[in-house]
Amino acid sequence: MYSRSRSILLILVVALALLIFAVPAQAATVKVVKGNTQMNLDMNVVKNLVGQNVVVDDISPATLTVNWTSGINWFFNVPIYTGSTGSTYNWGNKTGTLYHNGGIRFANVFVGPKQTRFQGLRVIATGPHTYTLSAAVGTAPAVRLNIATATNTPTFSKSGRKCSIQGLQFRLTAGPLGGAQALKDQLGLATLPSTTIVFFDTDLFFTLK
Secondary structure (H helix, E strand, O other), rough: OHHHHHHHOOOOOHHHHHHHHHHHOOOOOEEEEEEEEEEEHHHHHHHHHHHHEEEEEEEEOEEEEOOOEOEHHHHEEEEEOOOOOOOOEEEEOEHHHEEEEEEEEEEEEEOOOEEEEEEEEEEEEEOEEEEEEEEEEOOOEEEEEEEEEEEOOOEEEEEEEEEEEEEEEEEEEEOOOHHHHHHHHHHOOOOOOOOOEEEEEEEHHHHHH
């Protein structure tokens, strides 16, 4: 009886140890080996900017597509940076930092012309529904700002190593170091409230190592 109880106890200890060591492996932060982010500029923002003589362009290797069939829709495709110190993501707790190549250029063709750039874009996930869109704003020496935030819960999907986060809604951040103020100051705009949804639909597609 003693030998049997000892065997059962040993099996339980081994099983518990396997469980303890298995959990971190499943929830580890993993390098991103390739990917891209699709960002749709909100139609109301487009109308606001066009009404104030502002045009938007892409900074290579990001690309801009304008869709006129369903109204004015400015659609950006921005590659995710996967270099030696590039993007990483933890699928277990939905956190990570996704670095991007290229950027977005805004120009007020009537005033100046004035222009500014959002480059070095980063989507920083601190939880399943807490995201920050960070960028180096302006020209050298550019200042890195948290230009927009998203707090909605997107749709997650994973098939093997291929992952997607879809449906993020980024709003311009408030304050002197926010995205709304940066655009207003650098472009000479009259109105652009900090609560504006600047990217109404942002989808990230990436592959983990």
